[in-house]
Amino acid sequence: MxxxxxxxxxxxxxxxxxxxxxxxxxxxxxxxxxxxxxxxxxxxxxxxxxxxxxxxxxxxxxxxxxxxxxxxxIPESLLQKEAEHVEGFAPEVAWVTHGGEEELAERLAVRPTSETIICxxxxxxxxxxxxxxxxxxxxxxxxxxxxxxxxxxxxxxxxxxxxxxxxxxxxxxxxxxxxxxxxxxxxxxxxxxxxxxxxxxxxxxxxxxxxxxxxxxxxxxxxxxxxxxxxxxxxxxxxxxxxxxxxxxxxxxxxxxxxxxxxxxxxxxxxxxxxGDDRGLKLPPNIAPIQAVIVPIYGKQTEMVSEKVNEIYSELKDKVRIELDNRDEYTPGWKFNEWEMKGVPIRIEVGPRDIQKQQVILVRRDTGEKFAVSEIELLPRLKTLLSEIQENMFHHAKKFLEDNIREVDNFEEFKQVIDEKRGFIKAHWCGNIECEKQVKEQTGATLRCIPFSEESVSGRCIACNKESDTVAYFAKSY
RNA sequence: CUGGGUGUGGCGCAGUUUGGUAGCGCGCUUGAAUGGGGUUCAAGAGGUCGGGGGUUCGAAUCCCUCCACUCAGACCA
CATH class of the missing domain: 3.30.930.10 (Bira Bifunctional Protein; Domain 2)
Incomplete structure (x- = not known):
């Protein structure tokens, strides 16, 4: 749907x-x-x-x-002082060779990072x-x-x-x-x-x-x-x-x-x-450019609705990052989709029926949940809802992360998980670079990190099968 | 960098096989009605067909070349 x-x-x-x-x-x-x-x-x-x-x-x-x-x-001579560093960045440095028509005495690198000039x-x-x-x-x-x-x-x-x-x-x-x-x-x-x-x-x-x-x-x-x-x-x-x-x-x-x-x-x-999902972005409230958007539903009572949304808007505008979408050329349904696509965490609908009941309708972007809130409670409810959404988005993502960490203790299973499920693979690693390279060549997965949190448990290296008490996370990565 | 795909009004595409001077949908503009999940009607505007070169009386269409985007790898935030 x-x-x-x-x-x-x-x-x-x-x-x-x-x-x-x-x-x-x-x-x-x-x-x-x-x-x-x-x-x-x-x-x-x-x-x-x-x-x-x-x-x-x-x-x-x-x-x-x-x-x-x-x-x-960054002058070329300066960039070159730390050998390992230059070698690492050399293939992707952009160079300035001319000032106007004149060739520079020394090429200038456009900074790929600033260690050298800061040092x-x-x-x-x-x-x-x-x-x-x-x-x-x-x-x-x-x-x-x-x-x-x-x-x-x-x-x-x-x-x-x-x-x-x-x-x-x-x-x-x-x-x-x-x-x-x-x-x-x-x-x-x-x-x-x-x-x-x-x-x-x-x-x-x-x-x-x-x-x-x-x-x-x-x-x-x-x-x-x-x-x-x-x-x-x-x-x-x-x-x-x-x-x-x-x-x-x-x-x-x-x-x-x-x-x-x-x-x-x-x-x-x-x-x-x-x-994000099939409807578009979902932005965490703490950083969302717009935390809530008001969509008026005019019906035949344009003036009454217009007055009410303006009143709500000016009351809230200094307290949350809010926008009033009073464009006349789009229907409410169109606006709903537009703001969902842009990931706005909360939508506030205000129509003639709501004004009669002194309420507004709130819709959450993260869950799609829709409910009425009385006008008086709007501000406090918005505040708590924003932090609820912030947390819910974290927990949702956290569950996905946890569900996609798979512990594996032999190479065949490793390959199978990478091919079929992806995600993180938690496996023992002996610390040898050759084993790390072997995993990369044969599976496409790289060693992402050696986590802090694991207590040392002994096992066997995923590649060479030697005894090891180091656990590492592997994954295909961007 | 290697291999595949794509490039035609703002966006998505048709037209390319078989050369004959560019079309559709959406969007955009104007007006009116509409309005609680992408509303309807009417009238408009908008294109050196990715760039360059070639073949031809004539090229979006055929040939050469360059470029961009994109997917899968290699490299990296």
């Missing part, structure tokens, strides 16, 4: 990729642009991003970080143990010349935030790395209603130039995993390459210990893929 509502959206079960693109275009989150691999984030999508930024930025400030801005361009500045700024820690975040765009792109999940240019910190000791850096991972988990689970698995990346999957990479992994509703945020302990790799030293209390010159961490507009893709 659902497909009858919005005909422009391909059903999820018919073609998940097409469904995803349809939802993004029709709901006006984004559109393709004339530039290869680059999309336009439209006002509706950008407002969503601004809401996300605000909630994240508050958390960064609360943990002592400050925002700054570093240049878009360069840190080496100037940091002199003493008293200067530490340095806790800086930057909101910006970065460019990675991707071979194949998909709106929000992978584009040549994307928006993100990157935190870069410098610490006195290895322990401080590790603590910061884990603290920010937890900030991400809290934000993504609380405000985006996206349940995640927290863990560490294998050496093979870690960030180019990091000692350790921690990750939060989410599961899309087609059973593929998505890396939703990463936090890196950079150790002293960069401080040695970029000469960031401080004079410690003991009079010795030492290299700082660093971290970096980031999340991107990719999270918007995750919101679409986890919560």
């Amino acid at each position: 659902e497909t009858d509502f919005v005909k422009e959206i391909t059903p999820k079960t018919e073609d998940f990729s097409q469904w995803y693109v349809d939802v993004i275009l029709k709901s006006e989150l984004a559109d393709y642009s004339p530039v290869r691999g680059c999309m336009v984030i439209r006002p509706y999508g950008y407002t969503l991003w601004e809401n996300m930024q605000q909630l994240l930025d508050g958390r960064f400030k609360a943990t002592g970080h400050k925002n700054a801005y570093f240049p878009l361009f 360069n500045m840190y080496s100037k700024w940091i002199k003493s143990w008293r200067d530490l820690p340095v806790l800086i975040n930057q909101w910006c765009n970065v460019v990675r010349w991707e071979k194949s792109t998909k709106p929000f999940l992978r584009t040549a240019e994307f928006l993100w935030q990157e935190g870069h910190t410098a610490h006195r000791t290895a322990e401080d850096a590790e603590e910061e790395t884990l603290k920010m991972l937890e900030v991400y988990r809290d934000f993504v689970e609380t405000d985006l209603s996206l349940p995640v698995i927290k863990g560490r990346k294998s050496d093979n999957e870690k960030f180019a130039g990091a000692s350790k990479t921690y990750t939060i992994e989410a599961l899309m509703s087609d059973g593929r995993a998505l890396q939703a945020g990463t936090s890196h302990n950079l150790g002293q790799h960069f401080s040695k390459a970029y000469d960031i030293t401080y004079l410690d209390q003991d009079g010795k010159l030492k290299h700082v210990w660093q971290t970096s961490w980031g999340v991107t507009t990719r999270l918007i893709g995750a919101i679409v893929m986890v919560h």
